[in-house]
Amino acid sequence: MPNTARWAATLTLTATAVCGPFAGSALAAPEPGAAGLYAPSALVLTTGHGETAAAVTPERAVTLTCVPKSSGTHPAAAEACAELRVSGGDFDALTGRVGAMCSKQYDPVVVTVQGVWQGKRVTYERTFANECVKDSAATVLFAF
Amino acid sequence: MPNTARWAATLTLTATAVCGPFAGSALAAPEPGAAGLYAPSALVLTTGHGETAAAVTPERAVTLTCVPKSSGTHPAAAEACAELRVSGGDFDALTGRVGAMCSKQYDPVVVTVQGVWQGKRVTYERTFANECVKDSAATVLFAF
Secondary structure, eight states, X not given: OOHHHHHHHHHHHHHHHHHGGGSOSTTTSSSOOTTSSSOOXXXXXXXXXXXXXXXXXXXXXXXXXXXXXXXXXXXXXXXXXXHHHHTTTOTTSOOOOTTOOOOOOOOOEEEEXXXXXXXXXXXEEEEESSHHHHHHSSSSTTOO | OOHHHHHHHHHHHHHHHHHGGGTTOTTSSSSOOTTSSSXXXXXXXXXXXXXXXXXXXXXXXXXXXXXXXXXXXXTTHHHHHHHHHHTTTOTXXXXXOTTOOOOOOOOOEEEEEEEEETTXXXXXXXXXXXXXXXXXXXXXXXXX
């Protein structure tokens, strides 16, 4: 390869290596995120007493952000993000809390999750027989 | 009052004073909040290029919490919360940015807001002709 071509190739490679991660192109991540570097993940979780979200006044609401770092008003944001990553963002595939003992009392609580998980919109609603069952359905995600 | 009754009354009053704020009852605020003291306000805002949220992949998503203090991944959380308070949580009543100069280019962006504002569920969607119009529709709320 002539020297000029070699230099050009080297420069191109260097530019790609240096600028690639910041280019916001499809190279870095499946979808551009808040800074063009990652797909956004930002959620609001609510809970309230009742059977359906439509009929329930949300009593508590927390935020959860998982990239670039775990944050939000969720009381255990880091663990909640870890749980979601393990389940691939599938709220029905969360691993319940081991050894939880809940009564069978029927005092339903409904949880909603809305927002975006890894670039995809999330609209989730699930009703639990009581608060204990809700808190135990995931290790920490629903315990807020 | 016999001594026993007086003691019972004192104990009841003490228990009410100590436990009241944590009881999640309707005494403290119009609606119980994250700590039973205020109505929750926690939102996720998204934006993406296109005409309707259903057809758009969210490119950016930020969280916004306004009580007990402003927080979240919104780049100007405190100002965004102040704007929402002024508008009474009405996303159509926000005051636009003064002196914004936007082109008439049609490159639509859609903003969604979901979650809870002062204890009430929020589901809001609005399409703007272009990014500049979106950013100027409110002082800071939609500029993320």
